[in-house]
Every structure is written in C-alpha cells, then in structure tokens.
Amino acid sequence: MDLHLTRPGVVAPSRIDLRGLTGPTPGQARGRSWVRVGPSLYRPADVADTVAQRIVEVVAAMPEGSAATGWAALHWQEARWFDGLAADGSRLPIPVAVGDRHAKRRFAGAKVSEDWLFAGDVMLVDGLPVTVPVRSVTYEARVARDDTGALQAIEMAAYDDLASVAELQAYTARLVSRPGKRRLEKALEVADENVWSPMEVVMRRWWQARVPRALLCNQPIFDLSGNHLFTPDLLDLEAGVAGEYDGKVHDTGPRRSKDLDRDELTRRLGIEVVRAMAGRGEESRFRRRLLGAYERADPDRPRPWTIEQPAWWVDTSTVARRRALSPTDRERWLGHRRTGQNGRDVA
Structure with missing residues (x-):
C-alpha cells in the first residue's frame, strides 16, 4: 500500500528501485x-x-x-x-x-x-x-x-x-x-468513563471479586465548606472505604510526601484507605488489606466530608462532559492527568 504520511518523525517504507530514485537499489x-x-x-x-x-x-x-x-x-x-x-x-x-x-x-x-x-x-x-x-x-x-x-x-x-x-x-x-x-x-x-489508569481497572476487579460493592471511580471529596480535599482512585461511599493504586511514581520524593499527608488527612476524615501495588501475589495481599479496612471502617461515624460538588467545581466524570470543555478549562481540570497528581486542589 502506498502511504502519503504527514506526521513528523515517521516515514513510509520504500520498495527496491533499480535506479535508486524512490527506494534503495x-x-x-x-x-x-x-x-x-x-x-x-x-x-x-x-x-x-x-x-x-x-x-x-x-x-x-x-x-x-x-x-x-x-x-x-x-x-x-x-x-x-x-x-x-x-x-x-x-x-x-x-x-x-x-x-x-x-x-x-x-x-x-x-x-x-x-x-x-x-x-x-x-x-x-x-x-x-x-x-x-x-x-x-x-x-x-x-x-x-x-x-x-x-x-x-x-x-x-x-x-x-x-x-x-x-x-x-x-x-x-x-x-x-x-x-x-x-x-x-x-x-x-x-464500564466506567472516569478511570485514569489500567491498574485502577485491575484494582477495581480485585475489590469487587472479594467485596461486591458499588464503587465510585475518581470521585472528588470535599469538606462541608466546599473545599476539595482529595480524589481517591476508588470509593465505597456507603462504607467510607477508599482505594489507591501506588505505582513507581509514589515511591520517593515529593509524591511520597504528598501520600503521607493524604494518609493523615484520611485518618482525620474517618476514611479507611486500602492501597494496591504491582507485583506477584499482590492480589491476595490487597484483598487482606481490603478486609482489614472494612473491619476498621465506621459507616455510622459523623462525616466531615461529602461528595456533593460545590458550584465552583466542574464535573469531568464522563466523556461527554470532557469533550464539552474549552481548551482552557480542559487544561485546568484535566492537566493533572499528565502528572498523576489526581489529588491536587485546582481552586
């Protein structure tokens, strides 16, 4: 097939040309x-x-x-x-x-x-x-x-x-x-349209195979004054249990420090967080941690947090909503995906 490419950095392969004009001799x-x-x-x-x-x-x-x-x-x-x-x-x-x-x-x-x-x-x-x-x-x-x-x-x-x-x-x-x-x-x-990485899919399937509950994907959480607190990868709203996948980016440096701050925040909020990682045997370890999180969770505890979105927040949880964003709003509300900083407050 003859290709006429316009993308920089790639070239269409050539056939042998006896004269060496359109391809190698x-x-x-x-x-x-x-x-x-x-x-x-x-x-x-x-x-x-x-x-x-x-x-x-x-x-x-x-x-x-x-x-x-x-x-x-x-x-x-x-x-x-x-x-x-x-x-x-x-x-x-x-x-x-x-x-x-x-x-x-x-x-x-x-x-x-x-x-x-x-x-x-x-x-x-x-x-x-x-x-x-x-x-x-x-x-x-x-x-x-x-x-x-x-x-x-x-x-x-x-x-x-x-x-x-x-x-x-x-x-x-x-x-x-x-x-x-x-x-x-x-x-x-x-299928959910608000999943941000392939391993979030894996973690959700591990979770629901052991505890078959409805889970919210990348659901932003706010305090009762309407300030954005964080956005966990998964959330069991009824139980107050959240899930986070920790890839290599979480291991060291500023991201590790943010994770520690997040842990302190979730303890104060009364949200139990269970973490998943990559590696052999991680599924069974994650499920043990998951059961422990449910045992510790107290769904009757007064909640200083909510998922009700304040007026200033822009919902980007569906393909249709994201497609409707202007380029400026897309950068503001979705730019964090390039860095993996899914918990930053964009306000």
Whole structure:
C-alpha cells in the first residue's frame, strides 16, 4: 500500500528501485544504510524504530483498503495507555483490519483481522488509514486476553475521550456473530468513563471479586465548606472505604510526601484507605488489606466530608462532559492527568 504520511518523525517504507530514485537499489538494500521491515519493504537505518514507525511499516505491507485497528489505531491517535507492549514488556503484534477478504501478506509483527468492515469504519489520520475509535476499541476488547483486558481497552479509550460507553454499545449492537462479542458486552455493562489508569481497572476487579460493592471511580471529596480535599482512585461511599493504586511514581520524593499527608488527612476524615501495588501475589495481599479496612471502617461515624460538588467545581466524570470543555478549562481540570497528581486542589 502506498502511504502519503504527514506526521513528523515517521516515514513510509520504500520498495527496491533499480535506479535508486524512490527506494534503495538492490545493492543498497543489502548494505547497512537500509533495514528490511516487511515483504520487499525497506526504511533508512537512521529512522527511529518507534511504535508509530512499526505501525506504518505493517500497514504499508498490507493490501489497499487495509487499516491499522485495535491498540495500534488508538496509539496512532495518541491515546496515552496503548503503548504496544504486553504485560511482560514484549512487543505486541500490530493489528491490521483487511476486511472480509483474505490477506496474502502475513508476516512477523502483524496480526491480521479479516472481520468485515462497515462503511465508514476507516479514516485517514495524518495520511495513515486507521479504523475509527469505536471499531478499534470493540476489536481490542473482543480479542483481549481476559475480561479485565477487555474492560481496560474500553476504559482507557474513554480516558482520552476517543469513545464513550454509549457509542461503543451502539456499535456493538451492529456486530453479528463476531468472536469475543459476549466478552465485549460484559465489559460494557460495567464500564466506567472516569478511570485514569489500567491498574485502577485491575484494582477495581480485585475489590469487587472479594467485596461486591458499588464503587465510585475518581470521585472528588470535599469538606462541608466546599473545599476539595482529595480524589481517591476508588470509593465505597456507603462504607467510607477508599482505594489507591501506588505505582513507581509514589515511591520517593515529593509524591511520597504528598501520600503521607493524604494518609493523615484520611485518618482525620474517618476514611479507611486500602492501597494496591504491582507485583506477584499482590492480589491476595490487597484483598487482606481490603478486609482489614472494612473491619476498621465506621459507616455510622459523623462525616466531615461529602461528595456533593460545590458550584465552583466542574464535573469531568464522563466523556461527554470532557469533550464539552474549552481548551482552557480542559487544561485546568484535566492537566493533572499528565502528572498523576489526581489529588491536587485546582481552586
């Protein structure tokens, strides 16, 4: 497929050209200045081997009418959490939709989807054909390794406002006899549009598997004067138990100090906080800590806090609300996502 890219930092691979005008000559292709990236396709060796570049190279090797889909299409649209890496850090194959025709070009690094494409399922983004977000997300959820992976695909696409749950449900209703559809439907039934990281999805599933309670995701908490106190990753409002996922950013420095301040605050508020971390065996440890938090919680204690939002606060808990923000308000109310400072007071 011939690509005419407009995005800086990536290049379309070239085919061998006997004159060396549009691509390497046969001799040049055998040298160190060019790298073979697909069937009869080469790129200059000095071009960085980024995720975006790999996506370009795989799509270029496919027939006309094909498009990047799944996580690759979402990555190309700058979705934060679709980095092309498996849980063990290995590279994921690039998923490409070729429609309901057989693709002859199968090679390492590519994952071909031959599910048919609806009219309007493919669009050009910076010169690269990609499937529209609802198609990309529903595909990623259908082929996910498990139910948690399906939910992560949905909620992390919602994080970047690429697809709402309602939009995904409407598209899913059009899918007939697609593999993985039931997994997709189950995930949509419980999906939340206000989740800020993949591990928050994991923590929520651990929690509800042991204590099946309704949980609020990234629910801001205020004092009774309307001042923002903090925003926990998860909150059981009835019990007064909150959950926080501690990644590497929490280990040292200013963030660790903020966490200690947060611990002092929640003790004064009477909110029991249970923390989750990554690592082998963490699920069982988290569940033990969770049960301890519920044992200590006192839901009848007078609460000096509330989730009722004051007039000055702007609710950003849904895709629709975030899409409606002006660029200035988006920076003010969502800028914390880039730093992970989900507890800062923006007032």
